[in-house]
Amino acid sequence: MLVKSPKATQCVILCGGADAPDLKRVAQLISIYSSTFLVGVDRGGLALIKAGYSLDYAFGDFDSVTPDELEIIREHSHKLQQYSPIKDDTDMELALSISIERYSEADYYVFGGIGEQQGRLDHMFANIWLVYQPRFQAVIHRLQFIESNHVIKFYKPGSYQIQANKQTDYLSLISMTALKQLSIQYAKYELDPVDIAYPRALISNEFIDQQPVQISFEEGIIMVMWVEEE
DSSP: OOOOOTTOOEEEEEEOSSSSOOGGGHHHHHHHSSEEEEEEETHHHHHHHHTTOOEEEEEEOOTTSOHHHHHHHHHTEEEEEEOOSSOSSOHHHHHHHHHHHHOTTSEEEEESSSOSSOSOHHHHHHHHGGGGSGGGGGGGGGEEEEOSSEEEEEEOSEEEEEOOOTTOOEEEEEESSOEEEEEEESBSSOEEEEEEOSOOEEEEEOBSTTOOEEEEESBSOEEEEEEOOO
Protein backbone atom coordinates (compact mmCIF):
# COMPACT_ATOMS: atom_id res chain seq x y z
CA MET A 1 0.00 0.00 0.00
CA LEU A 2 1.79 3.12 -1.23
CA VAL A 3 0.20 6.42 -0.21
CA LYS A 4 1.04 9.39 -2.43
CA SER A 5 0.62 12.90 -1.04
CA PRO A 6 -1.98 14.76 -3.13
CA LYS A 7 0.30 17.63 -4.13
CA ALA A 8 3.65 15.84 -4.34
CA THR A 9 5.22 15.48 -7.79
CA GLN A 10 8.60 14.28 -6.54
CA CYS A 11 9.60 11.31 -4.47
CA VAL A 12 12.85 10.34 -2.85
CA ILE A 13 13.53 6.63 -2.49
CA LEU A 14 16.03 5.85 0.24
CA CYS A 15 17.32 2.31 0.60
CA GLY A 16 18.85 1.27 3.89
CA GLY A 17 20.98 -1.71 4.75
CA ALA A 18 18.42 -4.17 6.11
CA ASP A 19 18.52 -7.57 4.42
CA ALA A 20 16.44 -8.16 1.27
CA PRO A 21 14.71 -4.78 0.85
CA ASP A 22 11.45 -5.04 -1.13
CA LEU A 23 12.64 -3.18 -4.20
CA LYS A 24 9.98 -4.54 -6.56
CA ARG A 25 7.85 -1.53 -5.58
CA VAL A 26 10.45 0.97 -6.79
CA ALA A 27 9.24 0.72 -10.38
CA GLN A 28 5.69 1.48 -9.25
CA LEU A 29 6.85 4.65 -7.49
CA ILE A 30 8.82 5.79 -10.53
CA SER A 31 5.66 5.40 -12.61
CA ILE A 32 3.41 7.60 -10.43
CA TYR A 33 5.71 10.60 -9.82
CA SER A 34 6.97 13.09 -12.36
CA SER A 35 10.48 12.86 -10.91
CA THR A 36 12.12 10.31 -8.65
CA PHE A 37 15.48 10.45 -6.87
CA LEU A 38 17.27 7.33 -5.71
CA VAL A 39 19.40 7.54 -2.58
CA GLY A 40 21.53 4.66 -1.34
CA VAL A 41 22.22 4.58 2.38
CA ASP A 42 25.37 2.60 3.11
CA ARG A 43 24.83 -1.00 1.94
CA GLY A 44 21.37 -0.09 0.67
CA GLY A 45 23.01 1.60 -2.29
CA LEU A 46 24.45 -1.73 -3.38
CA ALA A 47 20.96 -3.31 -3.18
CA LEU A 48 19.52 -0.65 -5.51
CA ILE A 49 22.39 -1.08 -7.96
CA LYS A 50 21.97 -4.86 -8.01
CA ALA A 51 18.27 -4.29 -8.75
CA GLY A 52 19.29 -2.40 -11.88
CA TYR A 53 19.17 1.22 -10.73
CA SER A 54 21.73 4.02 -10.72
CA LEU A 55 21.89 6.31 -7.71
CA ASP A 56 21.45 10.06 -7.58
CA TYR A 57 23.21 10.07 -4.22
CA ALA A 58 24.96 7.60 -1.94
CA PHE A 59 25.48 8.43 1.73
CA GLY A 60 27.11 6.64 4.63
CA ASP A 61 30.25 5.57 6.37
CA PHE A 62 30.16 2.38 4.23
CA ASP A 63 31.50 0.25 7.02
CA SER A 64 29.16 -2.57 5.95
CA VAL A 65 30.58 -2.97 2.42
CA THR A 66 33.90 -4.22 1.12
CA PRO A 67 36.30 -1.92 -0.77
CA ASP A 68 35.24 -3.58 -4.04
CA GLU A 69 31.56 -3.07 -3.24
CA LEU A 70 32.21 0.57 -2.35
CA GLU A 71 33.83 1.04 -5.76
CA ILE A 72 30.72 -0.40 -7.41
CA ILE A 73 28.56 2.06 -5.47
CA ARG A 74 30.86 4.92 -6.48
CA GLU A 75 30.72 3.94 -10.16
CA HIS A 76 26.91 3.87 -10.17
CA SER A 77 26.30 7.06 -8.17
CA HIS A 78 25.98 10.60 -9.48
CA LYS A 79 27.35 11.78 -6.15
CA LEU A 80 28.76 9.90 -3.15
CA GLN A 81 29.34 11.35 0.31
CA GLN A 82 31.37 9.22 2.71
CA TYR A 83 31.41 9.98 6.43
CA SER A 84 33.49 8.83 9.34
CA PRO A 85 31.95 5.98 11.34
CA ILE A 86 32.47 8.20 14.39
CA LYS A 87 29.59 10.66 14.08
CA ASP A 88 26.50 11.88 15.92
CA ASP A 89 23.92 10.87 13.27
CA THR A 90 23.11 7.49 11.80
CA ASP A 91 23.58 7.06 8.07
CA MET A 92 19.80 7.15 7.59
CA GLU A 93 19.45 10.36 9.61
CA LEU A 94 22.12 12.00 7.45
CA ALA A 95 20.59 10.77 4.20
CA LEU A 96 17.05 11.83 5.11
CA SER A 97 18.17 15.20 6.44
CA ILE A 98 20.08 16.04 3.26
CA SER A 99 17.26 14.70 1.07
CA ILE A 100 14.80 17.02 2.82
CA GLU A 101 17.12 19.98 2.28
CA ARG A 102 17.35 19.25 -1.45
CA TYR A 103 13.80 18.01 -2.12
CA SER A 104 11.73 19.73 0.52
CA GLU A 105 8.32 19.09 -1.07
CA ALA A 106 8.85 15.43 -1.94
CA ASP A 107 7.40 12.24 -0.54
CA TYR A 108 10.02 10.05 1.14
CA TYR A 109 9.99 6.25 0.92
CA VAL A 110 12.46 4.23 2.98
CA PHE A 111 13.19 0.67 1.89
CA GLY A 112 15.31 -1.60 4.05
CA GLY A 113 14.91 0.61 7.10
CA ILE A 114 12.90 -1.77 9.26
CA GLY A 115 13.77 -5.31 8.19
CA GLU A 116 11.54 -8.36 8.12
CA GLN A 117 12.15 -10.54 11.19
CA GLN A 118 15.89 -10.15 10.82
CA GLY A 119 18.56 -7.51 11.18
CA ARG A 120 19.29 -5.16 14.06
CA LEU A 121 16.45 -4.04 16.32
CA ASP A 122 18.38 -0.94 17.36
CA HIS A 123 18.47 0.23 13.73
CA MET A 124 14.72 -0.35 13.48
CA PHE A 125 14.03 1.80 16.54
CA ALA A 126 16.44 4.50 15.40
CA ASN A 127 14.59 4.77 12.09
CA ILE A 128 11.04 4.69 13.48
CA TRP A 129 11.95 7.24 16.15
CA LEU A 130 13.03 9.70 13.48
CA VAL A 131 9.50 11.09 13.80
CA TYR A 132 10.29 12.46 17.27
CA GLN A 133 13.15 14.64 16.07
CA PRO A 134 12.26 18.31 15.55
CA ARG A 135 14.19 18.51 12.27
CA PHE A 136 11.90 15.87 10.70
CA GLN A 137 8.57 17.02 12.14
CA ALA A 138 7.57 18.98 9.04
CA VAL A 139 7.73 15.92 6.77
CA ILE A 140 6.65 12.93 8.86
CA HIS A 141 3.25 12.85 7.10
CA ARG A 142 5.19 12.37 3.83
CA LEU A 143 7.46 9.61 5.16
CA GLN A 144 6.82 5.90 4.64
CA PHE A 145 8.73 2.74 5.45
CA ILE A 146 8.30 -0.09 2.94
CA GLU A 147 9.09 -3.74 3.58
CA SER A 148 7.82 -6.91 1.90
CA ASN A 149 5.04 -7.49 4.45
CA HIS A 150 4.68 -4.10 6.09
CA VAL A 151 4.02 -0.53 5.04
CA ILE A 152 4.31 2.15 7.72
CA LYS A 153 3.02 5.71 7.51
CA PHE A 154 2.72 8.45 10.13
CA TYR A 155 -0.21 10.78 10.72
CA LYS A 156 -0.57 14.10 12.49
CA PRO A 157 -3.88 15.29 13.98
CA GLY A 158 -6.78 15.37 11.55
CA SER A 159 -9.31 13.14 9.83
CA TYR A 160 -8.18 10.54 7.30
CA GLN A 161 -9.44 7.76 5.09
CA ILE A 162 -7.08 4.80 5.34
CA GLN A 163 -7.22 2.92 2.05
CA ALA A 164 -7.22 -0.86 1.82
CA ASN A 165 -5.59 -3.16 -0.69
CA LYS A 166 -6.05 -6.82 -1.46
CA GLN A 167 -2.71 -7.80 0.08
CA THR A 168 -3.42 -6.29 3.51
CA ASP A 169 -4.46 -8.77 6.19
CA TYR A 170 -4.35 -6.45 9.17
CA LEU A 171 -4.49 -2.75 9.90
CA SER A 172 -2.63 -1.65 13.04
CA LEU A 173 -2.73 1.79 14.61
CA ILE A 174 0.10 2.49 17.04
CA SER A 175 0.11 5.72 19.00
CA MET A 176 3.57 7.21 19.14
CA THR A 177 2.41 9.71 21.78
CA ALA A 178 -0.61 10.35 23.94
CA LEU A 179 -3.69 10.92 21.76
CA LYS A 180 -6.74 13.09 22.15
CA GLN A 181 -10.13 11.94 20.86
CA LEU A 182 -9.04 9.07 18.65
CA SER A 183 -11.89 7.47 16.73
CA ILE A 184 -11.93 4.57 14.27
CA GLN A 185 -14.88 4.02 11.93
CA TYR A 186 -15.78 1.48 9.23
CA ALA A 187 -13.24 -1.09 10.46
CA LYS A 188 -13.94 -4.51 11.92
CA TYR A 189 -13.21 -3.07 15.37
CA GLU A 190 -14.53 0.46 15.71
CA LEU A 191 -13.61 2.93 18.43
CA ASP A 192 -15.66 5.82 19.72
CA PRO A 193 -13.69 9.00 20.45
CA VAL A 194 -11.36 8.38 23.36
CA ASP A 195 -8.27 9.94 24.91
CA ILE A 196 -5.22 7.67 25.21
CA ALA A 197 -2.76 8.83 27.85
CA TYR A 198 0.33 6.91 26.68
CA PRO A 199 1.68 5.16 23.56
CA ARG A 200 -0.45 2.10 22.85
CA ALA A 201 -0.59 -0.45 20.02
CA LEU A 202 -4.07 -1.07 18.64
CA ILE A 203 -3.14 -3.96 16.38
CA SER A 204 -4.81 -6.59 14.19
CA ASN A 205 -7.78 -4.54 13.06
CA GLU A 206 -9.20 -5.37 9.64
CA PHE A 207 -10.75 -3.69 6.63
CA ILE A 208 -14.33 -4.66 5.75
CA ASP A 209 -14.82 -5.61 2.08
CA GLN A 210 -11.85 -3.44 1.07
CA GLN A 211 -13.66 -0.29 2.20
CA PRO A 212 -11.59 2.63 3.57
CA VAL A 213 -11.27 2.99 7.33
CA GLN A 214 -11.90 6.46 8.78
CA ILE A 215 -9.68 7.66 11.63
CA SER A 216 -9.56 11.01 13.36
CA PHE A 217 -7.79 12.50 16.36
CA GLU A 218 -7.08 15.96 17.74
CA GLU A 219 -3.59 15.69 19.24
CA GLY A 220 -0.61 13.37 18.94
CA ILE A 221 1.11 11.19 16.32
CA ILE A 222 -0.13 7.84 15.02
CA MET A 223 1.84 5.20 13.16
CA VAL A 224 -0.38 3.23 10.78
CA MET A 225 0.79 -0.20 9.62
CA TRP A 226 -0.62 -2.17 6.71
CA VAL A 227 0.35 -5.77 7.53
CA GLU A 228 0.45 -8.73 5.17
CA GLU A 229 0.82 -12.17 6.71
CA GLU A 230 3.37 -14.44 5.06
